Amino acid sequence: MADADASPSAPDAGSNKRRRIALACSTCRTRKSKCDGARPRCSACVALDFDCSYVQSSSSANVIVGKEYLTSLESRVARVEERLNHFESDKLQQSRSSSPVLSQPPAVDEEEGHTDAIGALHFAEEEDFAYLGPSSNIAFSRHLRPALARISRAAVPGATPDGPAGGSLLRSSRPPSPSSDHHGLTKKSPEADESRLIDDFFSNTGLIFPFIHERTFRSRYHDMRQDQTKPVQKSWLALLNMVLAFAVSASTRTDFSAIDRQRESDAFYRRALHLSRGQMMRCSSLETVQLLLLMSQYLQGTQKSLQTFIVHGLAVKGAFQLGLHSKEASLHLSPTEREFRKRTWYGIVTVDRTMSMTFGRPASVPDDYVRLDLPVLERMVDPTLTENTMVKDMSVSFFNATITLYNIMYTTVKTCYGGNLGCSDASPHTLDVVTRIYGLEKQLQEWKASLPPALSLRTSAETPNPSDSEAALNRARTILALRYLNLRILVNRPIIVDLLDAVGRPEDPQSQHALVRQVGTNNLATCIALAIEIIAIVSTTVRSSGPHKRLLGAWWFTLYYTFNAALVLCAALVIRLDYRDGFAGDNGMPASPSSSEMRASFDAAIEALALLDRRNKTVDRCAQHLRGLGAALDGFVASRDRDVVQNGGPVMNAVDVTTGALMMARWGQGQAGSGSGFSAKAAMTTVRNLQVK
Known part of the structure; x- marks a missing residue:
């Protein structure tokens, strides 16, 4: 009993003490x-x-602490150290046998389908909504479709606009299945090839957008190559891959097809994306912002339209975070650092203006946020610079001319397109629009007069030799000319839109239409002349002998300017077809090109696109779209020329109606995903419903 009541901790005669x-x-x-x-x-x-x-x-x-527990910890630490040593050994061996630029990333598929990234046209089934507002080419096409439908004299179903004329929600295509193409991900990248691509970048894109300090960049690349065991920051390694990607994508090699360029440049791009995923959301360095800026520019040459705009937004936020917009934030830095922070900021601003125009979306950087002085010549902040000073001086002058031109672009979008907000309660009066246009035209003429003599705009009458010593200067003059001409079209385009609306919706109040027809003659003639000049410059350049593309900028913007000019000519031809007997402009005015001249220029645009690039799906689709428009116009012209007059009005015969309707159907098939609703069946139904005599 005493044993049963004893405490568990009490000593027992037959047992040892309990272990503590x-x-x-x-x-x-x-x-x-x-x-x-x-x-x-x-x-x-x-x-x-x-x-x-x-x-x-x-x-x-x-x-x-028990001995067994310490032993287990020591064993675990030993295993971890063994694995780390094995990993470091493999990494060192790999760095000595291949380029650190080409480290193997996981497969990343960023495709979004067949939607171009310059806001020109949708070519695929549209799945995800995306806003493309008034200044975009898609918005312009929404005014062109109903006008085309009406002059066909056939009530083609679906010929009404997709939505509000100022802009609507379109859809961007759903990403396709992940690609199994890993071309270039594991191959070696010899130092000679990388050096050549770096040279290509700084002699092309690096001159047009001089926001990366070439000397510092090359020095870091040389140090990395000399000692490949030395750690390299991921942000700089990603920037290097992006430079190589851009050099490949914007290559002017005539033996390098678009498919080959895209395959190789995408390999570099995916590596840059893989290396920078942890940095993109933080934007803790200037290199990361420059990387994002290059990515957004590169993506404009792809079909990643949604990603283009998102990456640009990250670049803008990163610039604000680092204070690139602020003069005070850079006071403690060296003159060279201050200068290239400023150039990076202006690079973001110019890309922001470009995307606002092409996508038809509000600018991310308001004009009153841009207060820094313009960039200065590099030798003024780096007295030790001795090489290529004339080319670098030209590059800065060109960059400053672009900045000031795009200031006018911002004002144009704001005053003529409502800032692309799509919130206008009512369309402005025609006279108000004309007044704004004349004010902007005055600013553009002053800008042109302020250019340095060496950067005078190239005309279509010139055919400069792309292989001479002034190749960089001639390229700058050509690009500036295309930008200037395209912006003038954008300034005058609201009048063309009003004229198209008068054609496509004649049931609207006639007073405004009559005034537009009366005062819009000069604006229409201006747009026609500008479009013909753009097409002539591009056509002359791509037809010239030698490496002609050296005189043009990135192929995707040459495509944009040419395609936009061709759309303007098509719109002008539609307007003249409708107003053939009563619209000033085809009545012998010497300053206004004739319809035959316009059509010849339209055909020249299609031929120029065929020579612009090889095996480029985006270029080919745009050219095919224009061919469809041209065929539709031919059908309409043939129908009108052979009208049979009955009961005091024109009536088309069966052959003409069939031709016009089928042409319209073919053009509509090229508008897959755009909501046009045209089809061969609908066109033939229209033919059967017409009273043909």
């Missing part, structure tokens, strides 16, 4: 029961199937 433990588990301490301190689970918790954990009290001291 340093720490009881949390479960036993809560239950206030005996714990043997076994690790990882005590005997009591094992028997009762309880969770067992040991929590050291903050007030405990002189803790006794």
Whole structure:
């Protein structure tokens, strides 16, 4: 009985003392029961199937740790060290045998389908909504479709606009299945090839957008090549890959097809994306912002339209975070650092203006946020610079001319297109629009007069030799001319839109239409002349002998300017077809090109696109779209020329109606995903419903 009542801790004559433990588990301490301190689970918790954990009290001291536990820790540390040593050995061996630029990333598929990234045209089924507002080519096409439908004299179903004329929600295509093409991801990248691509970048894109300090960039690349065991920041390595991607994508090699360029440049792009995923959301360095800026520019030459705009937004936010917009934020830095922070900021601003125009979306950087002085010549901040000073001086002058021109672009979008907000309650009066246009035209003429003599705009009458010593200067003059002409079209385009609306919706109030027809003659003639000049410059350049594309900028913007000019000519031809007997402009005015001249220029645009690039799906689709428009116009002209007059009005014969309707159907098939609704079946139904005599 005494034994039964004895305390568990009381000494027993036939047993040893209970072993003292340093720490009881949390479960036993809560239950206030005996714990043997076994690790990882005590005997009591094992028997009762309880969770067992040991929590050291903050007030405990002189803790006794079991030998078995220390042994297990030492064993685990030894295994970790062995694995780290093995990993470092493999990494060192790989760095000595291949380029650090071409580290193997996981497969990343960023495709979004067949939607171009300059806001020109949708070529695929549209799945995800995206806003493309008034200044975009798609918005312009929404005014062109109903006008085309009406002059066909056939009530083609679906010929009404998709939505509000100022802009609507279109859809961007759903990403396709992941690509299995990993071309170039594991191949070696010899130093000679990388050096050549770096040279290509700084002699082309690096001159047009001079926001990366070439000397510093080349020095870091040389150091990396000299000592490949030295750590390299991921942000700079990603920037290097992006420079190589851009050099390949904008290559002017005539033996390099678009498919080959895209395959190789995408390999570099995916590596840059893989290396920078952790940095893109933080934007903790100038290199990261420059990387994002290059990415957004590169993506404009792809079909990643949604990603283009998102990456640009990250670049803008990163610039604000680093204070690139602020003069005070750079006061403590060296003159060279201040200068290239400023150039990076202006690079973001110019790309922002470009995307606002092409996508038809509000600018991300308001005009009153742009207060820094313009960039200065590099030799003024770096007196040690001695090489290529004339070319670098030209590059800065060209960059400053672009900045000031795009200031006018911002004002144009704001005043003529409502800032692309799509919130206008009513269309402005025609006279107000004309007044705004004349004000903007005055600014453009002043800009042109302010250009340095060396940067005078190239005309279509010139055919400069692309291989001479002034190739960089001639390229700058050509690009500036295309930008200037395209902006003048954008300034005058609201009048063309009003004229198209008068054609496509004649049931609207006639007073405004009559005034537009009366005062819009000069604006229409101006747009026609500008479009013909753009097409002539591009056509002359791509037809010239030698490496002609050296005189043009990135192929995707040459495509944009040419395609936009061709759309303007098509719109002008539609307007003249409708107003053939009563619209000033085809009545012998010497300053206005004739319809035959316009059509010849339209055909020249299609031929120029065929020579612009090889095996380029985006270029080919745009050219095919224009061919469809041309065929539709031919059908309409043939129908009108052979009209049979009955009961005092024109009536088309069956052949003419069939031709026009089928041409319209073919053009509509090229509008897959745009909501046009045209089809061969609908066209033939229209033919059967007409009263043909």
